[in-house]
Amino acid sequence: MNHPAAPNLTVNDLAVGDDLPVMPKNATRAQLFLYSAASFNPHRIHYDRDYAQFEGHQDILVHGPLQGAWLTQYLTDWCGPKGRLTGVTWQNRASALPETDLEFRGKVTAVDSATGDVELEVWEQTADGQVLMPGTAKVRLPLG
Amino acid sequence: MTESLIPPETLALVGEPLSDPVTVVIDQREAQRYAHAVGDLNPIYFDEAAATAAGYRTLVAPPTFVSHAPVPPRPMEALREDGLYLTADRIKLRVDRIMFGGEEWDFVEPVHVGDTITAQARLAALDEKDGSKGPFVRTVRETTYTNQDEVVVARSRQIGIAR
Numbered sequence A: 001m002n003h004p005a006a007p008n009l010t011v012n013d014l015a016v017g018d019d020l021p022v023m024p025k026n027a028t029r030a031q032l033f034l035y036s037a038a039s040f041n042p043h044r045i046h047y048d049r050d051y052a053q054f055e056g057h058q059d060i061l062v063h064g065p066l067q068g069a070w071l072t073q074y075l076t077d078w079c080g081p082k083g084r085l086t087g088v089t090w091q092n093r094a095s096a097l098p099e100t101d102l103e104f105r106g107k108v109t110a111v112d113s114a115t116g117d118v119e120l121e122v123w124e125q126t127a128d129g130q131v132l133m134p135g136t137a138k139v140r141l142p143l144g
Numbered sequence B: 001m002t003e004s005l006i007p008p009e010t011l012a013l014v015g016e017p018l019s020d021p022v023t024v025v026i027d028q029r030e031a032q033r034y035a036h037a038v039g040d041l042n043p044i045y046f047d048e049a050a051a052t053a054a055g056y057r058t059l060v061a062p063p064t065f066v067s068h069a070p071v072p073p074r075p076m077e078a079l080r081e082d083g084l085y086l087t088a089d090r091i092k093l094r095v096d097r098i099m100f101g102g103e104e105w106d107f108v109e110p111v112h113v114g115d116t117i118t119a120q121a122r123l124a125a126l127d128e129k130d131g132s133k134g135p136f137v138r139t140v141r142e143t144t145y146t147n148q149d150e151v152v153v154a155r156s157r158q159i160g161i162a163r
Helices: A029-038 A049-054 A064-079 B026-038 B048-053 B063-067
Strands: A021-023 A085-089 A102-111 A116-127 A132-138 B022-025 B099-106 B116-131 B133-147 B154-163
Touching: A021 A064, A021 B022, A029 B026, A049 B116, A064 A102, A064 A116, A064 A132, A064 B026, A064 B099, A085 A116, A102 A132, B026 B063, B063 B099, B063 B116, B063 B133, B063 B154
Parallel strands: none
Antiparallel strands: A021 A102, A085 A132, A085 B099, A102 A116, A116 A132, B022 B116, B099 B154, B116 B133, B133 B154
16 A cells, blocks of 8 residues: 655644545455454454354454554544644444455544644544444644 | 442452563564554655654654554463463453453654563553443553653553453
8 A cells, every 4th residue: 555645734724624534444354364463462353254253243353453553544644744643542333344445534623723733533434434433633733 | 139240359450550561672673564564654664764854763663553562472372262362460350251442542752663662551440331232341451651761652541341
């Protein structure tokens, strides 16, 4: 995946209510395996479909922390190199499955043009609009 | 009256450390392996010039990598049937399953490759609740990450749903 050219976003470019651009994600089974390995996570529900179904899941599941890491990627990509992600929260409400189109979306909820601090409502949803992971974020952007 | 899912000795742990602090050096290859596994190819994780141009001292690690770097190596014999490790900490609950419920992070200072990070986890909260699928316990495990200069670089609060 190509890293999108980060814009030179400043706090003056933003207003409450602005929408962030959508970031699509779709995890292969190989990616789930690699994330299990890179995060030292041997939980079987992420690589063994029979076991995941025994626990009542439809398929193997995308790790909650991988979806959280995608959320931080969504925000740091949007902020650009001079922006800083200062806080994030997320709730894993419903399971995300591999080989499924997912979307990260966000909206500006507060802007402080004196400090550059911006607050956001962010979430991960399926292509048909089911919210899997709601959250919030704080970033600090360069002053305009 | 049904028995609480939280034994009294576990309730007494709220506010207490969950284990000894763990100290680890942030390794460039592990941090980059993590970035690739996420699919987050931000140049500040891979290109020193891009990292310094963005105002960092050197390469940085992806934001949430710091919570995975301190995970200790453990033998396969310590795996349960579900693949999780037998719990090394002291939270004992009368439940079968713990699901990852979410996380809250404060990112205070950047975590650079080569930094020495000490992670200290404590049990921040334990609440028994009634959900649509029956009673459950919400656990909050708060970890503070401190660097070699004794600066707190990040705090995470990991939410567990145990039922």
